[in-house]
Amino acid sequence: MPGITGWVDHRRDLTREGHAAATMAAQLVARGRHREGRWVSRGAVLGVRSHDTDPGDGRPALAQLGGRPLAVVFDGYLQNADALRAELTDGAAVPRTDAELVLAAYLAWGIGAAERLDGFFAFALWDGRSEELLLCRDRFGVKPLSYLGTPDGLLFASEPAAIAAHPLVRPELDADGLCAVLAQVRAPGHGVLRGVREVRPAHLLRFRATGVSEHRYWELTAAPHTQDLTETIATARELLLEAIARDTVPDAAGGPATVLLSGGLDSSALTALVGERTGRAPRTFTVSFGDSSAPVPDRPFAQAVVDLLGCEHREVLVEAEELTDPLTTAAVLAGKDHPSPFGDKNITPYLFYRQVAEHTPVALSGEAADAVFGGLITEQEREATGHETFPWIERAQAFGMPHGIGNGLFEPGLLAKVGFSAFCAERFQEARAEVPHLPGARSDDRRAREIDYLHMTRLYEQAVNHSERLGTAAGLQIRFPFSDHRLFGYLYNVPWRMKSFDGRDKSLLRQISRDLLPASVLDRPKVPFPITYHRGYKQALADRLRDLLDDPGAPVLPLLDRAAARRMAQDPRLFDRGGWLGRADAEMVLQLDAWLRRLRVGLAW
Template identity: 70%
Template structure:
């Protein structure tokens, strides 16, 4: 787990520009120490590491006859390092994953990406062709942004780190604001003007011929030929293989256990395949937790498997500490309406990191096993936008979650509705389908694809960024691309063969878990109901509204925002959803201030 930065310019001597990349590296929240830099006349590569990485995993270079061929800076972990090392058969030791990737690039070129297994983001400076090559894992779990320049580029794990460079103008235009409010961006684009993101499963090559994208992995639609029994057996075999591999990364194994089906099944398979029962970690708020607390279900799993269990208590009072608010906003890199759904995991991960450097998470199982599709959504022929926006509209939130306090004229002016519709159609056109597939199977496949490729920002990516900032390396076995590729082509009737969601996963877990856990309804991540937290939201909103220099103030429907201050009971509208409106305003204001971003709407 680390962060990477860099600057390349084919026409500029960067020998004396190391301070600029050092400033970018210092802005990273990923990694805690070990800032390193590799330099050449036309390339500067920066890196910040965490302790678990061998030798701090500094940028690496390969030379031949005293001439640099290429250099790399790398964030992530390879699951198939041993196989890569064997395939390369190097004359000397290749200690780090970064060195393996670089030697692989020199042998196979950009085709090296297809050989990589794991979570990764890397930047390679190819001195032979004066080309920068940026790569990202198949689901984009590791972040990587860049800014193309006339003769090169800037890049960084975090957009905030890019903002530390003097060539970045830090402007938020209408499309950027739409992407923040919708929580969906145009593929390959950032919320900041001119800043781009390496798309999941892609390489970006920036060289003398300009910017070129290469897609090295994509989901494909194939006929499913196995019967139900064989499908269950294949799914279980795939799961056991990936879980055994991931569990080997931390010894003894550690699992983030909520007591839900996904994390409980993960825990049971770790116990079965990786040796002794793993250490488990569950978040708790005491008496202010959600109405369906995780504790009894998690405890049932612990008792059943004999886990070494740790219940991590998050004091609701710490959720309002300014340093925590600032740390979480920096970790996410962009504002969101999720409030304590961001704060609580960060504080939880920070305490887990004191016990183990690596932990496994059950995130992504919903998307992989079809757990995010209701029968109504699957049968519906009326769908004009993303499923999660449609669900928000069912609660009377016409503009989606967190956007009710923004000025309606502003939203019309930036064409927020049109932006969402365009992104939705764009995403739908990507979905691989089988010719002649039934309508409900096409819809189920579409919803799975949209969640995996567009909602990850609120799930797996969300967890990875918060954990990285807290010093914890989280791995996501259900995000294995082979598992998802297989299950993507399993028909919906098999995924819900017994009339329930995630039927395949429940069947696999049937002989591993207590019945109470198998039958537990899905519940969201718990929120705090502590009165002090809601009071803090109202007070912070009042501060924004009374500060005429607050950058978010011109974007708001001020009378409606004042109603929340005058009647904090409005925060309870729709349960947690009323709170999200205020959370988004506060997050956006803090982000604009901290990053000195200028709205250019």
């Protein structure tokens, strides 16, 4: 869970630049509040911040070869750490931490080490022998890692806020960056701030004085599926159990594994399978809002699972007043490091995770099951033709939001000026062209592959990455067994008619867990994460929006349709449009303004 950061410079003596390095590291407080470790040489600085519950010693891993230093900072965890230790020791000192394992793997296999690492991770490695920096992310990019080139080197960090804080950087939001914020999708390898890039998932980047090169160490492929339905169910089940085994750890006292249980199919199936794989009912946690929650409460469904499996269960109550606490909203924005229109859908998980972290440092989540098991495509979407944008933007348009969720208060002329529609169309065609297909595949299989691929590679930020960042900020390491590349790679190639063999979404997952769960859970319709309907929350949004409109220095003000924003601030009933979708417009404005202030971002178009 730590945050990592660093700086490489071919001209400056970085042993004299401690202030700039410390300034960057300070911005990673959301990823590590308690410990900071730093390694400094003339040409490179590597830093790491961590919570006191994080594994390892909170310091860079170091080695000396031929009088030249090597250093590694690491975020995440390796699922195959024990196997790597057994393979790499051979009479040598046993690497204790994951950072030391990465360093040992690099010394043994060079850049080929990346494909031998299993888990969710981001790391930076400085090789003083060749004076090059390596940056690497896991296969699905669960762990964040951004970088920015400078005239004489490169800055990198887990979060763009750390890069923006460097004294040499003038953070700016250009037209493409604003479009990326509003569309909630970015071009591969691109960040939101001008010039800031992201290490692409499943890529290793090499930075030398002569330039930057990228090495892709894993990719999704299309392949024929030759198994029948019975064999497919058995294989999917075995792959899922293996993924659970790699991610399941007992607590520090030897107690059962912990699962975040909503009462939906995904988390319930995970809970049951964890119990089967470990032989012990897991400990479970469910979030509750009391009387201000969504119309379909999770409590009875979660309780049915708990009663059947015999789980040690806790219900975490989130109070309405906690959702409007300015200290909490600031912590959430720092944790996400990115504005979004999701408001209490960000705040509630953070508060939930914070309370879970008081009982355990690690919990398992059912996130990503929808994309892996084909739960994100409706019958209408599968049969429709002539798609021009992402499925989630199409769904927003169906609700009367032509520019997507959360964009209703921006000045219409601005969206045309920055080319928002063209940006979305370009990103969609770019993503669609990447989708691996088989020649001659059926149209329903092509569409199903496309939607799964788009969600897994473009909307992941709103699911797994969303939970990872909020969990990390709360001091909880969340693991995602459904995000296993072997499982996804297999199911990606299962035909749509098998994924929905009983006429429903996620048919395979239902069949895998049919004998393990209550019928009420197996037959429960999918519902979104619950939100609060408390009157005080909507009133607080209206008050904050009114205060923003009355502040002539608010950085977001030039971007707004002020008349529309004023109407919403004066009439809280407008927040109820489409359930939570109306208030998403205000949430986006408030978060974007707070983010622009926090990072001191200038507007440039």
